Amino acid sequence: MEVIRSLVQNLIVIVILAMLLEMLLPTGEMKKYVKMVMGLLIIVAVVQAVGDLARWDYTGDLPSLVEKESDARLPGIIESGKKITGEQQEKAIEQYRSGLAKQVMALARMQKEASVTGVEVIVQSRGDVSGFGKLKEIIIYTSTDPVTEATEGKQEIVAGGVEPVTVQVEGHNIAATQAGVGTGQPGKDVAGLINTVANFYNLNPEQVKVVCR
Amino acid sequence: MDVLQIVAIGLIATVLIVVVKSQRPEMALLLSIAAGVILFLLVLGKIGAIMDIIRDLADRAGISMVYLGTILKIVGIAYIAEFGAQICRDAGEGAVATKLEFAAKILIMVLAVPIVVAVLQALLKLTT
Numbered sequence: 001m002e003v004i005r006s007l008v009q010n011l012i013v014i015v016i017l018a019m020l021l022e023m024l025l026p027t028g029e030m031k032k033y034v035k036m037v038m039g040l041l042i043i044v045a046v047v048q049a050v051g052d053l054a055r056w057d058y059t060g061d062l063p064s065l066v067e068k069e070s071d072a073r074l075p076g077i078i079e080s081g082k083k084i085t086g087e088q089q090e091k092a093i094e095q096y097r098s099g100l101a102k103q104v105m106a107l108a109r110m111q112k113e114a115s116v117t118g119v120e121v122i123v124q125s126r127g128d129v130s131g132f133g134k135l136k137e138i139i140i141y142t143s144t145d146p147v148t149e150a151t152e153g154k155q156e157i158v159a160g161g162v163e164p165v166t167v168q169v170e171g172h173n174i175a176a177t178q179a180g181v182g183t184g185q186p187g188k189d190v191a192g193l194i195n196t197v198a199n200f201y202n203l204n205p206e207q208v209k210v211v212c213r
Numbered sequence: 214m215d216v217l218q219i220v221a222i223g224l225i226a227t228v229l230i231v232v233v234k235s236q237r238p239e240m241a242l243l244l245s246i247a248a249g250v251i252l253f254l255l256v257l258g259k260i261g262a263i264m265d266i267i268r269d270l271a272d273r274a275g276i277s278m279v280y281l282g283t284i285l286k287i288v289g290i291a292y293i294a295e296f297g298a299q300i301c302r303d304a305g306e307g308a309v310a311t312k313l314e315f316a317a318k319i320l321i322m323v324l325a326v327p328i329v330v331a332v333l334q335a336l337l338k339l340t341t
Contacts (some may be wrong), residue, residue: 014272022286029314030291030321037287040332044275047335107284172309192259 010049089132096133104197108140113194117143117213135201138213139209140193146213215255222251242304248295280328285319 018038025034101119108116119142124134190210198205226248234241264285271281294317301310 010274013270014276017267017270017274017276020263021268021288024263024288026288026291026295029297030295031316033318033321034287034291035327037321038330040285040325041276041280041284043332044280044328044335046273047332048275048277053336 007049011046012044014045014049063172090125093123093133094179097121097123100135103139103200104138107197107200108193109194115143117141121152124143135203135207137207138197138201138203140197141211141213142190143213218253222248222255222280231309238304244299245303246300249300283324283328287324290317290320290324293317 018041021038022035025031025038028090100121100123104119104121108119119134120139120141122137122139126132126133139152194205194208194210198208199201226244227318228301230244230248233244267285268278268281271278294314298313301307313320
């Protein structure tokens, strides 16, 4: 009942609209052309109203002769949108990477025995691959020399040097990457550092590397 | 009273055109165009109000704005072409007026194509 009421209401509004539009029509040669198009519009509106009632898909693909200009611009708009998305993703991933590096650095420096000089974080930065932004690898750079750090104006010794190592953690053999100085013997400090960072970020210990320089 | 203003402008323009026409027919034509533009500008604000009502009604009836926009464009084309053709006829150029009307008819038919196709598609879906 409610549907029929709505249909009748719609038809009345359509007829009133048609009357209003007819009053707007120019007199003369043009009138019959405009009237014909208006008649078609009313047929469409009535079919639409009845189609709504019957839940019948009355609409086809409407040829968009009038929207041609905006259609032509669409690929360009989509292209520039993709470009902006890519740039923003790149910026976001860079910020995320630098924030993570700072976190790892702070975490690593809590291990007083290891003198951490830098951290590199590798994340999944390709947007089209699944797991975008996922942490892939953490490389911690340590120094063999004691690191000094300026804290509130005074020089403070943070940690001693750490030998380049190959570490056995939870049954995995972790080879320390060689860089500059070379690989040394495994050490408990480095093993602890790898374990802490790996556990903190829920990574496999293989994904955390310590490079001694 | 807007209507008095409009009628006054129309009458003044008519008198001026009648007086000028015998001496300078080209000035009479320009006067006619000027009077038409002034009269159109006077009612332009009110046309906006009518358009708002029509849009509101179409919205309530659930008519797509694509169709309504097409209809309004067609009405606009018809009016502009009619005015132009009348000015041409006043100037004694009936042939130009006919061609102007022909161009307007083509434009109207081009704009009406999406609506015609929509009706045809609806009918074809109804029969299948």
